[in-house]
Amino acid sequence: MADSYAGVTVPAGSPAGLRDAARQFSAVSDGLRESADELGGMPTSLGSWQGPASANYAGSCLTASQAARRSAQGWQARSGAIEAYAEELEDARRDAREAIVDAKEAKRRMNKAKIELGQARRRLSDAVGRIGQAQQQIAASAGSAKPDLAAEAALRQAERDADKAEQDIRHWRREYEDAEGELERAVRRGSRAEQRAETAAGAARSALRGVDQAEPYWMPASVPALKPLSGLAPDPPDVDEGFCDGGLGGVICDGGDFVGDVGYGLGKGGEELFTAATHPGDTAEALWYSGTHPAATLDALANSCDGMSAGDCIGYVGAAAVGTKGAGKLATTARRGKPDADAPSAKPAPAAAPPGKFPPGTTITLDGKVLARTDADGKTVFLNRPELKTEIGDARQSMDLTGGLAERLRPPSEMRHGTPAPKVTTKRQVAVELVRVLGKALEDAGGP
C-alpha cells in the first residue's frame, strides 16, 4: 500500500527488489557469456575432426555462440537500465517521504497556528469586552470627585491584553500562512518526486526497448533445424525460413510442409536411419533426412556396402543418391501442384492438401519417369525397390549431365580411357566423394 499524505504519494516500487533483479539479470548475462565461450570453443575441442559435417557443425556452434553472446550483452544492458531506475526510484521515494514529513510538520504548524489564532481572537474579544466595561465604569464615575482608579487600571490592563492578543493574532496568522506555504512546497516537492519516478520508469522502458532494438531476441530459426537421430533430444524446432532461403536448404524446403513433417519422428537410431537413407523408395522421411544430413547419410549409405564389391557398392550408393535427388523434384512437384502429364491418373492438385502429404491422386515423377503415386488417402506409394533400380541407369545419365555423378560413381573397372580418374581409392572415399556430389545434385534439383 502506497504511503500517501496531503496529496503526496510515495512512488510504488522496491529499489531493493529491483537491484536484486538487476543482479540476477547480470548473473544471467554472465552465464550466457560463459555459455557463449563454451559453445564457441566446442568445435576446437573435437580433435582433428574435419570434413563437411565438421564445418557445418562449427558454423552452427558459432551461430549459437554469437546468439548467446548477443543475449548476454542485452541482459547486461538491461541490468544496467534497471539498476539506474532503482537508483532514481530510491531517490524519488526518499524525496516523497521527506516531502510527506515536511507536509505533516507544516500541517501540524498550521493546526497549532489555527488553535493559537482562535485563542488569541478569544483573548482579544475578552479584552475588548473588558475595555468596554472599564470605559462604562469610568464614564459612570466621571461625575464624582474621585475617579474610579480600579476601572482605569482594568481599562489599561484590558487594552494591554487586547494589544497582546492582536500581536498574537498577527503572529499566528503569519505562522499559519508560513506553514501553509511550507505545505504547498512539500506537496510540490512530493509531486516532483512522483514525476521523477515516472520519468525514470519511462526512461527504463525506453532503455529496455532500446536494448530490444539493438539486441533483438535471437530465435532458434537462426540455426538450421536439427532432427534427432536417436531420440536423445527433445523435439527440435521446425525447419526455419532462413534455412529454406537458398542453396541446399532451399531445395530441401521446396516442399514446405511436406519435407518438414515427414522428417518428424525419424528418431529410432542409426540403423533405421541407415535403412531409410538407403531405401528411399520405402520411406519419404529419408528424402528429407538425406538432404539435411548429407554426411551422416553417406555414412549410412556406406554401411550399405557391407559385403559388396566396390562396384556394387558404388552402384548401390548411386541408387540411393538418385532417390535422394528425387527429393528436390518431389518437393517441387508438390509445391507447384503439377501432376505428371504422362500419367493417366494425373489431375490438378487440390490447393489444400494436408500438411506433410501430397494431394490424393498426385503422380510423382523423377526425371520424367513415374516414381510414385499417392492413393486416395494421400498416402505416398513409392515404386518398389527393383523398379526404382531399373531407372537408375537413365537417372545416372541425367545426373551425369549436371553433376558428373555417374562418371564419378562408375566403378574403376568401367572407367573409359582418358577420363580423369576420380579420386576414389577406398569405399570410404566413395561415400565421401558422394557427399559432395550429392549436395551439388540436390542444389541442381532446386533449379527451375
Next chain:
Amino acid sequence: MPVTIDVQPPLLSSGAQRQQLAAQRVAQIASSLAAAGQGAAAAAGDPGLVGTLGSVSNDGAGSLRGLSATVGGLATNLEAASQAYLTADTSSMGSRGTGG
C-alpha cells in the same frame, strides 16, 4: 575436389555430452531469467514498466529455451554423427582385406 574427412568419434561423443550439458545450462539460465523477470516486474512499481519487464523477460526466456533446444539438438546430432562414423568404420566395408 575430394573432401578429406578426419574424425575421432570418441571425441565427438564426449563433445556431444558437453554440449548437452551446455544446452541444459542455457535452459537453467532461461528459468533463472524468467524468475528474475517476475521479481523485477514485482519490484518495478510503475505499471508500464511492470508490463515491459514482464514481456521482455518472457521473450528472453523463450528465446533462451529455443537456443537450448537447438544446442541440445546439435548435441544429439553430434552424437549420432559419432555413432555413424563408428558404424561406417567398423562394419560398413566388411573386414580388412575382403573388400575390393
